[in-house]
Amino acid sequence: MTFAGFLRRLVPRGLLGRALLIILVPLVVLQVIALYLFYGSHLDVISRRLAAAVSGDVAMVVELLSRHPREEERGWIFREAAWRLDLSLAFEQGAVLGPASHRGASLPLLPLEEDLDDAMRERVRLPFDTDWQSDPRSVIIRVQLPDGVLHVEAARKRLFSGTLYLFVIWVVGSALLLFLVAALFMKNQVRAIRRLAEASEAFGRGRDLGPMKPEGAAEARQAALAFNSMQGRIRRFVESRTEMLAGISHDLRTPLTRLRLGLAMLPESAQADAQAMTQDVEEMDRLIAAYLSFARGEGIEQAAPADLAELVGEAAAKARRDGALVDLALPGEPIVLPVRADALRRCLGNLLDNARRHARRIAVALSRVPRGEAGTWAVVTVDDDGPGIPEAQREEAFKPFASFSSGGTGLGLAIARDIARAHGGDIVLEDSPLGGLRARVRLPA
Known part of the structure; x- marks a missing residue:
């Protein structure tokens, strides 16, 4: 099967399906382009900026801890970070980061993890790992310091913009709404065409359903009116043909009856020829009756x-x-x-x-x-x-x-x-x- 034949098999055969496909394909393409532009530009920029802000705060805390290593100063730094930077800090004395403790993000389609890692490497410049799975509301960042491991818990909302949800809802919602409106509208238009086809089929099979009610678009109404007019003309033609044949039958049967009577009154010497002629007359009468019966049935019988x-x-x-x-x-x-x-x-x-x-x-x-x-x-x-x-x-x-x-x-x-x-x-x-x-x-x- 060729590629063109494969595409033809995928295309709907009905008018409703094809009309919706004509509406839906450009809509989906437009929405995909819009989503790509948003995802590839706006979302990427926002994600890098948010990741840079969080990693910058972590880098500031690491720098303060390196300059003020005493216990009482560390407590002050932790309190200030919680109040001013919205970071929850903890220090694990003498701990060392494991080689396989890195955990991936729970939102794999977004560039959050990659942007945060790039920003941490650029600003902190110390061994670290991130944990996106342990807490659904926070991201845990662990930084290796000379005397232990610093645990930083940052709210996930600081790294994620809610506009993505709004944009996706808008894209999907508008597409579904437009598709629904188009489907309801096109269904009404196709229904008028389908009823015209059903009425034509019924009339062609001899079922008289009466005139159609024009509905739908102007073209569909025009087709329905044309069908009603055609149906009336055909009905009048059949009726006039039936009346004409009835008249012809009457006019022909009268001389045939006279011929039959005349043949019956011939002398006995001519009865052999008269019998053959009588059979011809009866055959003519049978043919007239057969076609007249057919014509009357075609025009009257439902x-x-x-x-x-x-x-x-x-x-x-x-x-x-x-x-x-x-x-x-x-x-x-x-x-x-x-x-x-x-x-x-x-x-x-x-x-x-x-x-x-x-x-x-x-x-x-x-x-x-x-x-x-x-x-x-x-x-x-x-x-x-x-x-x-x-x-x-x-x-x-x-x-x-x-x-x-x-x-x-x-x-x-x-x-x-x-x-x-x-x-x-x-x-x-x-x-x-x-x-x-x-x-x-x-x-x-």
Whole structure:
């Protein structure tokens, strides 16, 4: 995997995550730069100055003790140091510093220990060590004198500036506050876009949820209004098409009825030709009724939860009643989907009728297959042992009244694909294990 591909995997895929990343990355970079400048300049200077002040006081005490070594003078020096310099002193007569008595600081990220050691070496110029661990409020400094060890206890606050805590709290607090405000704001904006996507998906599957309520930013509101307008135009188009087809059906069925009556009144000598013509008239009437029924269902029927396994079983049972040999394989659990049940029955019925006209054996199966992060597909396969359709001509088979050497398709496959696509799915034709044609219907589950 390339470095660019690795970075793309780290970047969030959602709009909310990417928007927050765009806000958060510059903020973190800015805060890191500010912290570095503070830590590398201001804090360093303050730490060196505080360490120099403490080591200077210790050096003054050491110098006074060297000039006034008597017992009574040492007591006076200790009292004055405690009062004027805020240092607690003690002297251990005849003691010697151990070689491994040095202890590290309890705040390793700060330069306190290093700055204090540098200042002590510069000002005291005697062997010493520091203890940062024994007392959480003080730093113990031990200095080797000619006749013993001087113990100096200095308050830790003399070496440490509380502005570091304030600065860190400000940096982290402001970053968290800005991130929280940005997250709440962006969540509202993304929610409007997500609702628009859900409404588009539902409308594409035939569920009428009504007009969307515009919300969010101006662009999101504009998109919602455009969607409402588009939804209204599509609904009016479907309604007008349904009314037009109803009118065409009425106008066509009237002359078809007259033709049927005329053919029935022909003399017996012409009944053989009349019977063939009557079958053609009935086929025309069936095609008109099928497409009109589909168009009306598309415009009127609303999607509702239904068990796909039950619908497949009903279609297989109807095909058996019509004389087909159907093998059925269903899952052990129901597959409930929001579908237009009558339209889906028509889709499955058209596929089975098409297989029944060209084959002797039919196998119907229902299963679930994954479709990545989007969920699963509910897949219905209809296999037959008929002559099939050449691979190069399978897409043409979905066009109305397509004709092949094995026979025609009429409107059945075209209507079936329209219904599947209206539910957010599709139909593809493949080679069947039975030797004929396989129609694979997939619907989002």
